[in-house]
Amino acid sequence: MKIIKFTLIIFIFLNNISFSDEKNILLENKILKNIRCLICQGQSVYDSQSDFAESMKLVVREKLDLGMSEKDVYIFLKNQYGDWILYDPEFNNKTYFLWVFPILIFFIGGGIILKKFVVLKK
Amino acid sequence: MKNKYLLIIFGIFFLFCFTVFFKSLKNSNAYKPEIINGKILSPFVAIDFYSNKKILSEDIFNDRDFYLINIWASWCMPCRAEHNYLIELKKQNSLKLVGINYKDQIENAKRFLNEFENPYSKILKDKNGTLSIKLGAYGVPETFIINKKKKIIKKIIGPINEKTYNEILKIIK
Numbered sequence: 001m002k003i004i005k006f007t008l009i010i011f012i013f014l015n016n017i018s019f020s021d022e023k024n025i026l027l028e029n030k031i032l033k034n035i036r037c038l039i040c041q042g043q044s045v046y047d048s049q050s051d052f053a054e055s056m057k058l059v060v061r062e063k064l065d066l067g068m069s070e071k072d073v074y075i076f077l078k079n080q081y082g083d084w085i086l087y088d089p090e091f092n093n094k095t096y097f098l099w100v101f102p103i104l105i106f107f108i109g110g111g112i113i114l115k116k117f118v119v120l121k122k
Numbered sequence: 123m124k125n126k127y128l129l130i131i132f133g134i135f136f137l138f139c140f141t142v143f144f145k146s147l148k149n150s151n152a153y154k155p156e157i158i159n160g161k162i163l164s165p166f167v168a169i170d171f172y173s174n175k176k177i178l179s180e181d182i183f184n185d186r187d188f189y190l191i192n193i194w195a196s197w198c199m200p201c202r203a204e205h206n207y208l209i210e211l212k213k214q215n216s217l218k219l220v221g222i223n224y225k226d227q228i229e230n231a232k233r234f235l236n237e238f239e240n241p242y243s244k245i246l247k248d249k250n251g252t253l254s255i256k257l258g259a260y261g262v263p264e265t266f267i268i269n270k271k272k273k274i275i276k277k278i279i280g281p282i283n284e285k286t287y288n289e290i291l292k293i294i295k
Contacts, residue, residue: 052251052261055251058252062252079258080255080257080258
C-alpha cells in the first residue's frame with residue numbers, strides 16, 4: 001500500500017513538473033511569435049533562425065525564468081527597440097487611428113446598408 | 123441631388139487617397155530601425171574577454187567623459203572596414219573604447235586583434251548574443267556613444283564611416 005502511495009505521489013509530482021514546463025513553453029512561443037525579427041523580412045523571431053532571433057529567444061527565456069510576465073517582457077523589449085518590435089501594436093497615441101478606423105468604417109458601412117434596407121422596405 | 127452628394131463624397135475620398143499615396147511616394151519604404159537616443163544604459167554584468175572574469179558595467183564606465191561601445195566579430199567583414207576609424211578614435215583622451223565580441227571564436231578574435239591592432243580599452247565577451255540584445259543592438263557592427271551619465275547619445279547601426287566618424291568627433295569635443 002505504501003509503495004502505491006509513494007509511486008502515486010511521485011507520478012503526480014512528475015506530471016506537475018512537465019505540465020508547468022509545457023505551459024512555459026507555450027507562453028514562450030506565444031511571446032516569440034509576437035516579436036518581430038528586426039533584421040529579417042516578414043518573419044517573427046519564432047520563425048527565424050538568424051543570429052538576432054536566436055539571441056532574442058535566449059533573452060526571452062532568461063527573462064521568463066526570472067519570473068517576468070508576458071507584459072513585462074514586452075515592456076522590456078519596447079524599451080530597447082521601440083513599438084516596432086511587437087506585431088500586435090498597443091493602443092496608444094500613435095496607434096489609435098489604426099485601431100479605431102476599421103471599426104468606424106464598419107459602422108459607416110453598416111449604416112449605409114441599413115439605410116438601403118429601410119428604403120427598400122418602404 | 124443624391125448624385126451630387128455621392129459625387130462630392132467620392133471626390134473627397136479620391137482626394138484623400140490621392141494625397142496619402144502621393145505623400146508616401148517620396149517616403150523610402152526600406153525599413154530603418156528606430157534609434158532611441160537619450161536612453162539610459164541599464165547596468166549589466168559581462169565576462170571579460172581576456173581574463174574570463176565577471177565585470178560589472180559600473181566598473182567599466184566610471185573614468186571618462188565619453189564611452190564608445192562597439193559590437194564586433196572577427197567574422198564580420200564591415201567590422202574590418204570600420205577598424206581604422208576605431209584606431210583613430212583611440213587617440214582621443216576623453217573617449218574610452220569598449221568592445222563587445224559578438225558570437226565569436228576566441229582564437230579568431232585574438233588573431234583579428236593581433237592582425238589589425240586592438241583599439242579597445244576593455245573587451246567583453248558575448249558568446250550567445252544576449253548581451254547585445256539587452257543593450258538594444260541589432261547585430262554587428264554597431265556602435266553606441268554614451269556619456270558620463272550613461273546616457274546613450276548616439277547609436278550607429280552598421281560600420282562607422284567618414285561621416286559618422288566626424289559626428290563622433292564633434293560629440294566628444
